[in-house]
Amino acid sequence: MKVQAMGLLGILRLVIIFGFMEIGKAQRKSFLISCGTNSSVTVDGRRWIGDTVPGNNVTFSASGIEASTGTFSGDPVYEPLYRTARIFTDSLNYTVQGTPGNYFLRLHFYPLVYMNYNANDSVFAVESNRLRLVSEFNVPGEILNKNSNLLRSGGNSSFTSLVKEYFFTIDANIIVIDFIPSKGSFGFVNAIEIIPVDDKLFNDSVRRVGGNGGSSSLNLDTRGVETMYRLNVGGSAVKPSQDLDFWRLWDVDSSYMVNPDAGSETRNRTNITYASPNNTFVAPLPIYETARILSNTEVLERRFNMSWKLEVDPDFDYLVRLHFCELRFDKPNQRIFRIYINNRTAAENFDIFVRAGGMNKAYHEDYFDEISSKSNTLWIQLGPDTTTGSAGTDALLNGLEVFKLSQNGNLAYVQRYSNIEGKKTSKSFLWIGIGAGIASIAILAALVMLIVWFCKRKNKDDDDDDAKKTASGWKPLFLHGSIANRTAKATGSTVYQNPNGTVRSGRRFTLAEIRAATNNFDERLGIGVGGFGKVYKGEIDDGTLAAIKRANPQSHQGLAEFETEIEMLSKLRHRHLVSLIGFCDEQNEMILVYEYMDNGTLRSHLFGSDLPPLSWKQRLEVCIGAARGLHYLHTGSERGIIHRDVKTTNILLDENFVAKMADFGLSKTGPSLEHTHVSTAVKGSFGYLDPEYFRRQQLTEKSDVYSFGVVLFEVVCARAVINPTLPKDQINLAEWAMHWQRQRSLESIIDPRIRGKYSQESLMKFGEIAEKCLADEGKSRPTMGEVLWHLEYVLQLQEAWLHTNADAGENSVSSNPDLGPNDVGECEVQDATN
Known part of the structure; x- marks a missing residue:
């Protein structure tokens, strides 16, 4: 009886201990804050409390401005949350009453326009509990310049909102989040999410890449962590509502792969269990039910590595977390491979079955690596280990996460955005390379002579x-x-x-x-x-x-x-x-x-034919389609492909006016990793040709961007890119349109057939995009991905305008009147240096 009583006493003691642990855990509750409102909303099954609702345990130092928007084009799930924001022109801090421990902090941003406050013009910093999170932060610029999978998309797959996620430990009873606008600017935030995190989410000792098996201490008690990427490899996106522990978003991995066809998708949704109880909070089970495996017999040119290329901030330490679950083999030595991080071996003789302790066991490995100040790329590669004698030269990966670690209390990287405000450039555009140093009249004369010469x-x-x-x-x-x-x-x-x-x-x-x-x-x-x-x-x-x-x-x-x-x-x-x-x-x-292609070339719908004119919305949709095609060319393979002959006759339209890029006869494979350009003879079409490429014979993806910028102006003006019959200041469309764009008067030369049928704001933004594309130097031009994002934003502006101006119907433009300037076809440039 005494022994039995002691046993019952021990059990009772454990119950009391675990009871206090659960009470302590319950006290560390989540905070879901909807900013800029005194009402609460339910989003994705969770209740978000307005930041001015009484008794919400949240206070802020200044009232700021409560902003709201009537138009929304983002993820409809988050629409109730993102329609409001708190705007601040002076420093503002949110203070949340909590308990010491580990937390996820998520800041939600949707770049809305409210009165005279345009998100494009906002620049601010954010700090929390002495940890600098961002500096000189511009939300649209961050969306354009980052590949982070924490971007949230709208219905047309355009990224319209951003979530910044951080992990840190607090040793006080309050969490303070400071928003600090830059001088003369302002900041905003739509929502704040604070989630308590289990202590077992991260281990402090992590294997170092290239360290001969050695480990490094992360010191997470004193360091902050920013989530850069969280990918479900080989499967569909896992939404926050499917990750009930921490409500994390897991994106698809294919857009980050150098070659998505290098690995095929596989899945097994039965009998998946965690290899260790400590793993239960690391990732939800759906992550381990799908995977990507190396072998793919349908690939014409089989690659021996699956590779993911991720853009990161230079000069920081990174934690790379890889998730594994053997879905096929039920014994060891069947799938053994190597793991490479930034071209260095992170692990060899990697057998998931052995490490996880069996088949269908969810398991993860963490690796620590440093990115130098000269690099902004993190490479993850899995490839066969042919020295092991395994049954197959295969590899498998279920999930991938990348975390940035703070340096001296700082997680901020000052991103130099690509001229988001569309400010005027100080340099003027010249038709460079033809008669350098000759007066403008001589240049134009030489240009006309060269056109005739090259055509013959x-x-x-x-x-x-x-x-x-x-x-x-x-x-x-x-x-x-x-x-x-x-x-x-x-x-x-x-x-x-x-x-x-x-x-x-x-x-x-x-x-x-x-x-x-x-x-x-x-x-x-x-x-x-x-x-x-x-x-x-x-x-x-x-x-x-x-x-x-x-x-x-x-x-x-x-x-x-x-x-x-x-x-x-x-x-x-x-x-x-x-x-x-x-x-x-x-x-x-x-x-x-x-x-x-039933509807022929884009050129035929702009001028030179009797076809009905395209509406402004149709023109935007065509430009977006072409931009998507070019963006795929530039990023869809390891080295990318440069089209080299982008023009309106090479943009074709199908029966539904879906735009498709055509004519790849002049295309070139992009530069290798150790090079910035391809040295090659000049080919292309006059009027669209990148002057930097013409001058240096150095081809880059930005040469396509320049040509696409000319296409954008051609879409606005509906005239030939080179027309020697016009006055000398109008012969070259790029120069002429840039003259008006710099004066912010592009509407003065718009196609008269669509005048009055467009949103002035959408035209203004459209002109700014084209102006960026035609920057003198390639390094100053945006990428096609950035151009695409801008164009989708322009389309949203036009659709919102149409919604409020229903009488300006898309089909109410007049029939085809006089087409204006004669259609002078461009002449292709073939090895212009001969």
């Missing part, structure tokens, strides 16, 4: 790295022995490989099939003429309409462009890129077969 001139030399292919002149493909290898594909298409290693897929048509499809190249079926040759509308044997491009032997484009077009489009698949169906290379012919 036959190119003698192709691009630098294609010269050997075409040294003997224009020849059909079979003379070069190009079709050497043929393998069947499950899709029914065919894969061809040249002796030089070029891999391409698609149907190989016979010349007889092409002649039948085009009625023996009937001129009445002609739908266009380009530098490569004529384009015909045809119907292939299954009744599918196709655009059939037939090379002209007298053209300055030939084998190199033909090969490049097939090679590029064999690798690329995107909604906003024209698809290649196949090709023909018989009897001295070089023919490409594409999907048919």
Whole structure:
């Protein structure tokens, strides 16, 4: 009885201890604060209390301004929360009564416009409990310049809001969050979220990358942590409501992969358990139910590593957390691989089954690495370890998180934003490279002469790295022995490989099939003429309409462009890129077969035809589609692809006016990691050509951005980019439009057919985007991702204007009047340095 009583006493003591622990945990409650309002809202199943609601245990030092917006274009789930904000022009702090311990702090920002306060103009800092979180912070700039997956998207996939998440330990009974606007500016915040965190979320001792197995102490008791990335690898996004412990957002990983096709997705949603009780708070089980594995038999050019490229802030320490769960193998030594972080081995002989203790066991590993002041990229790679003798050269990853660690009480990195306010640049634009140092009249005269000369001139030399292919002149493909290898594909298409290693897929048509499809190249079926040759509308044997491009032997484009077009489009698949169906290379012919685009070129809908004009909203949607295609080209592969011939005749429209980029004959693979540009002879089209590229013969993605900026002005003005019949100050569209844009008077030269049918604010922002694209130096231009974000914001402004001006219907523009300046077609530049 005594022993039994002692046992009961021990049990009672444990119950009391755990009871106090639960009471202590209960006291550390969450705080969900809706800013700028005296009412409360329910969002995603949680109640957010207005910051001026009495008895909310929240106080702030200054009232600031309670702002609200009537228009909203973000994630509809967060609409009730993001419609209000607190704006402050002087320092303001929120004080929350809490208890000592660990917390997640999330700050929610939605860049709204309220009265004279525009989020584009706001710059401020934030501190909490002596930890600097951000400095010189601009929300739209952060959205443009960061790839953090904590951005929240709206219905059209444009990122419209931002959540900044931090983890820190407090040793007092209050949490203080200070907002400090920069001099002459203001700041704002929409919502504040404070979540207590279990002590076991982070271990203080973490394996150091490249440290020969050594560990480093994170000292999290004295350091703050910022969440940079949180990715569900191989699966769909996991929403905060699916992560009930800490309400974390887990984004998809594919957009951060160097090559998404390098790994295939796999899933197993049964019998997943945590390898250790300490893991239960680390990630929700849905993260471990999906994964990405290395092997993918459908990849034409198989890569031996799965790679994720993540942009981070330089000169900080980082914690990389990798989540694993073996979903297939039920014994050890079946899947063994290596883990690389920033090209250094983080782990080798990595067997998930052994480390986790079995199959379907959720497990994670943490690694510590330092990023120097000269780098802003974090590489995560998983690849086979062929020295282990495992059953397969495979790898697997379920989830990925990256955390930034504070330095001396600072987590802030001052981001130099890309001229968000659209301020005037001090440099004037010149048609650089033609008669440098000559007076403006001589420059224009020389330009006109060069246009005539290049239009008549036959190119003698192709691009630098294609010269050997075409040294003997224009020849059909079979003379070069190009079709050497043929393998069947499950899709029914065919894969061809040249002796030089070029891999391409698609149907190989016979010349007889092409002649039948085009009625023996009937001129009445002609739908266009380009530098490569004529384009015909045809119907292939299954009744599918196709655009059939037939090379002209007298053209300055030939084998190199033909090969490049097939090679590029064999690798690329995107909604906003024209698809290649196949090709023909018989009897001295070089023919490409594409999907048919019912509405032709963007150029034909702007001027030079009797087609009805596009509305301003339609023009914005077309520009956004083209920008998405170019953004995919620039970021969809490890080195990216530079189009090199962006213009309105290479932007095609399908039956629904969805824009697709076309004509990849001049495209180039981007520079390798150790280079900033590709040195190559100049090719492109006058009027669209990047002057920096023309001058230096150094090609970058920013050359496409410049050309796209010219396209944007062409969309506004609906006139040719080069028209020698106009007064000398109007000949070049880029120079002429920039003159008016710098005076903020772009509406003076807008297409008269849409005058009065657009939001003035949307046109103003549109002009600012185009102006940024045409910056003198490539490094000052935005990326295509930044251009895309701006354009989607412009579209939101136009849609809001249409909603409040219902009588300005999209289809109420007048029919096609006099088209104004004559359509003078641009002339392609082929190796202009010869």
